[in-house]
Amino acid sequence: MKYDLGYSGIPFAGGVVSIISNFTNTGLLTIRVTGVSFASDFSSNGTRQVTSGFPFNPTAGMNKEADTPVLIPTEAFIGNHNVTSIATxxxxxxxxxxxxxxAVTSITVNVSQTIGSLLSGFVTTLxxxxxxxxxxxxxxxxxxxxQRKKPKPGAPLPASPQPNLKTLSTHRHS
Structure with missing residues (x-):
């Protein structure tokens, strides 16, 4: 049996992500998955046994997913959290x-920030x-x-007054 983990949702302190267990029967015989347990610092006692939806029997070549909602504590630190799962x-x-x-597998869940700071960052960007x-x-x-105030090309320019030559001549000689 091949067993992988994934998750969906935005991991933030006080939020919920869905841990996705993916079971694949890689053999020729029928198997029965009887349960899973998760170990992480998200649970108050460190482990969580999941029985809902189990057992199930994937036949040869069959793939089955099981989603488990996981609450991230409000006091969870920002950074990587390892979630290890054991499937019986x-x-x-x-x-x-x-x-x-x-079957044992694990995944790293990166808790980034609180939803308030995520929304604050979104509002700032907006x-x-x-x-x-x-x-x-x-x-x-x-x-x-x-552009509208500019004269149109080809239009005559407004006439400018001609300088008084007498006045210019007087100013030049003084």
Whole structure:
């Protein structure tokens, strides 16, 4: 039997993730998965026995998933938390059911932050994005208004008054 773990959800202190146990019968005989237990610092006593949904019998080549919700304590530290799981199982042959060696696997769950700080980071990013968008809109409006005030090409320029030559001549000689 092949046994793997995964998880879904956002791991934050006080949140819940779903630990996904993936069982694959890689042999030719029918097997029976009788239960799983999880060991981590997420449980108050360190281990958690799961019986709901067990036993089940995957036939040769069959894959079966079992999801287990796990509460991450509010006091969980930010960083990596190792979750180790032991699956107990049996196999069946012509002489009956036999207990096999337990299958052991583990996964690292990275608790990043609290949901409040995740939302705070999202709001900050959203506000920065809105600020940039507003600046682009203001710049575009400024350029449109400026373009409309420019004279059209080929249009005559307004006449400018001609300098008084007498006045210029007087100022040059003084």
């Amino acid at each position: 199982w049996q196999y069946s042959d012509s002489s009956g059911w036999h207990t096999a060696a337990p 506000l920065i994005g809105l600020g940039v968008a507003a600046a682009v809109v203001v710049l575009a409006a400024f350029l449109v208004v400026r």
